Amino acid sequence: METVQIDLGERSYPIVISENLLAQEQTWQALPRAASAMIVTNDVVAPLYLSALKQVLNRQYAQVHEVVLPDGEAHKDWQTLNLIFDGLLSNGCDRKTVLFALGGGVVGDMTGFAAASYMRGVPFVQVPTTLLSQVDSSVGGKTAINHPQGKNMIGAFYQPQLVVCDLATLDTLPERELSAGLAEVIKYGPIADMAFFAWLEQNIEALLRRDRAALAHAVKRSVEIKAWVVGQDEKESGLRAILNFGHTFGHAIEAGMGYGKWLHGEGVAAGMVMAAELSRRLGLVDEAFVVRLRSLIGRAGLPVRGAVIDAGDNAGRYLELMRVDKKSEAGEIRFVLIDGPGRAVMQSAPDALVREVIDGCCA
Amino acid sequence: METVQIDLGERSYPIVISENLLAQEQTWQALPRAASAMIVTNDVVAPLYLSALKQVLNRQYAQVHEVVLPDGEAHKDWQTLNLIFDGLLSNGCDRKTVLFALGGGVVGDMTGFAAASYMRGVPFVQVPTTLLSQVDSSVGGKTAINHPQGKNMIGAFYQPQLVVCDLATLDTLPERELSAGLAEVIKYGPIADMAFFAWLEQNIEALLRRDRAALAHAVKRSVEIKAWVVGQDEKESGLRAILNFGHTFGHAIEAGMGYGKWLHGEGVAAGMVMAAELSRRLGLVDEAFVVRLRSLIGRAGLPVRGAVIDAGDNAGRYLELMRVDKKSEAGEIRFVLIDGPGRAVMQSAPDALVREVIDGCCA
Incomplete structure (x- = not known):
């Protein structure tokens, strides 16, 4: 145990x-x-x-x-x-x-x-x-x-x-929910531990076939990282917000589609790709990192593209929903971005750039 | 200030x-x-x-x-x-x-x-x-x-x-609500400070005519006592419960009559008389104390008798409502009682005795 x-x-x-x-x-x-x-x-x-x-x-x-x-x-x-x-x-x-x-x-x-x-x-x-x-x-x-x-x-x-x-x-657990859970496991790599990310790249098939030893390691390492973050910032006055990597875009998908249509982990999965792409466009990570993340997410059986939540101004609807995110302050959306693999930062971004990301990342 | x-x-x-x-x-x-x-x-x-x-x-x-x-x-x-x-x-x-x-x-x-x-x-x-x-x-x-x-x-x-x-x-503030507030002011005497109680006996008319100096003292001393209690026991694991003197019976009246019929302070007022009477029957205070408390409550324009909340088994209905009080544990009602003027204790009491108090104290 x-x-x-x-x-x-x-x-x-x-x-x-x-x-x-x-x-x-x-x-x-x-x-x-x-x-x-x-x-x-x-x-x-x-x-x-x-x-x-x-x-x-x-x-x-x-x-x-x-x-x-x-x-x-x-x-x-x-x-x-x-x-x-x-x-x-x-x-x-x-x-x-x-x-x-x-x-x-x-x-x-x-x-x-x-x-x-x-x-x-x-x-x-x-x-x-x-x-x-x-x-x-x-x-x-x-x-x-x-x-x-x-x-x-x-x-x-x-x-x-x-x-x-x-x-x-x-x-x-149904397969779809197993994959949804893997989204939150994968999350810990880009924000805190790229060695764990590499381990996941090696072991994603074992996890999908529910190998107990692989699951035990994935759960333990995820929980260790979370414990380390929460122990430093219980009430999310700073650091803890990095655990929301992928969640700002993801919550917009969940809310925009109507709760329950997309599983939370599915929204987070597509949201991580979008946040990584936004990080790339801001010059924080390179294209290779985005490709690597997208690939692992796809292999885990998860969506790598966001949903179209509005047939008219899709990006506008995303922005509207993201502005009520709890991380927003005075109407400014604060994104969890990747500032080099294994390190997260909180940052705002120009609406025009965010729109480009949404337009480029939605199915 | x-x-x-x-x-x-x-x-x-x-x-x-x-x-x-x-x-x-x-x-x-x-x-x-x-x-x-x-x-x-x-x-x-x-x-x-x-x-x-x-x-x-x-x-x-x-x-x-x-x-x-x-x-x-x-x-x-x-x-x-x-x-x-x-x-x-x-x-x-x-x-x-x-x-x-x-x-x-x-x-x-x-x-x-x-x-x-x-x-x-x-x-x-x-x-x-x-x-x-x-x-x-x-x-x-x-x-x-x-x-x-x-x-x-x-x-x-x-x-x-x-x-x-x-x-x-x-x-x-309407007169009725001023009186209801005085119930919580009076409360601090029996549980913590009989010198303040004596001051209230001297100044109850000044308070009722809203004399600013008298109100300032009453508010300050009440808040001082509350601050002292809360500072020691923020989440009511013990001591803080004494602030609920009169509230166990009082909540039963409020709930039994339907919220809003009796003001909270009115329920507390009658509830304090009932809790004092229960204290007396348990041998914790003498009759003179109960008379003194009842008198001040009456002078403050507050009810000194509980409401009849059930035309059939009135005491039974009180007991039923009091059992869902937050201070109850495993279905046992825990009363705030006066263990000598100026000192409160938490204690349970035999149902039969509580019934006698209710029967004797309800209009």
Whole structure:
């Protein structure tokens, strides 16, 4: 079993990575005592893992409640969040009740925000069952729901007590979601570690056939980089924003297409190509780097071109959506760009140049 | 001008107390720079103070937006909170936008929760215009909205940058709300400072006729006690719960009658008498203390008896509502009781005894 520690003073916690952790009693033994726990999951994950988790938690908590949400980014809204609050209140859950997020990024983000807000904060645990949530969204305490006018606009920084990455749960992941998760894995290369990027170029086929040893390394290295970044900048006052490489363009695609049409990882994949291309046009990286990144993204089964989200002024629509990005200030879009392979910077760019990138990169 | 400091490390902030602070430029000068600000208020306060605040803030922020909410506890819900998010997003507000809560406790709690959640946290300022919010709710960072099944069930601990108590704004406060504010002022005596309680017994008429010097002392001493408590226990893991003296019974009255029928301070007033009576029946205080507290509450124009919230099993309904109190654990209600005048304790009590108190104390 691999353990990566997130160092945030009294909010520190471990991420454990291994096979078959979910059903083992010892995985959960260090958690805070409480009379009750609640598992939050969705209708796709529930038939696969809910009963196993419930069974093992029943040994530790007198009552284990459950809330099963509808699956998908389209449901990452207040109405669905309220199903969690309804469940907590109707079951008499108190300030010590421990919430367990069993599922992917949407379940983790919503459960985390519910835990942050219920009675002004109860403990919670991330049990990510998708590659994307294991390598990215379950780690670091970003929680949120979407607003019709923007993704993840309403949320909290709220750290879990524990993150449990059970690699065996990736066996049931649809291929498309495995690829989407690889987008966030690939991301760590250009922003922080080109040796890891080179390793991914060597091992992308092993990852796609779910080789456990390859997955274990990819998850561990991703989480190590994320832990290093989050440990320095928990609330994204600076450095942490580099983890959003590809996300500014990606969020525009997701919002422009309607949440759920493109998976988050797919938007990030095309967004990384666009951000790399913008970096190239600003003279920060060379063409060879863009080609290399595009190639790995394509081999991972991911889109290398952005979507056309407006039949008229497509670039204008991208710009409009990107201006409500959380990194924007006073209406100026701030991009995460690559300032030489393995190093990210935050920077704005002339609208005209951004338009050229969009026009050149959209299918 | 009086200043009381809340000491919470990097989350420390001042509470300033004086007359006519609102329209003075220097009141706001130490706030963080930003391109925009948003004032959140309600339809009762807006005609009184919105234009004055907007005018002075316009000198400091390029854009000053406003959102006017419907007035009252009945609107302290998600739907109304969302009006703030809609306003922020449609005006292109970013992570640096400063929110100003101009109004009473409901406006302050909702604006605070909106500030805690918008883009995972933006700065905010409390500008309380009611006595209750000046002496209690604007100080200490508790923010929340109600859930149909319980008051303040969804929220965050999130500290403001500054609290501005302009005593002149109390001139426009309806008498009933002035009295409701006095309930929270009176509260500080039994839990922490019987010398202050004796001062209130001497000065209750001056406070009711809005004598500025008397109000200044009452607000300052209340805030000092609150600052002392919050500085030791920001997130209510222990001591802070004593500030909820009278609130367990009071919340049951508010919820049982339907939010808005009884003002929060009125519920707290009757709730303090009930909690004092429970303390007496448990042998913690004598009859003379209960009589003295009841007398001051009555002189302040506040109810000294609880409401009948159920024509059948009234005590049973109280117990049911009190079990969803945030202080409850594993279904056991934990009361803030008076363990000798000037000292509070958290304690549970036998249901039968609580029933006797309710039966004896309800109109």
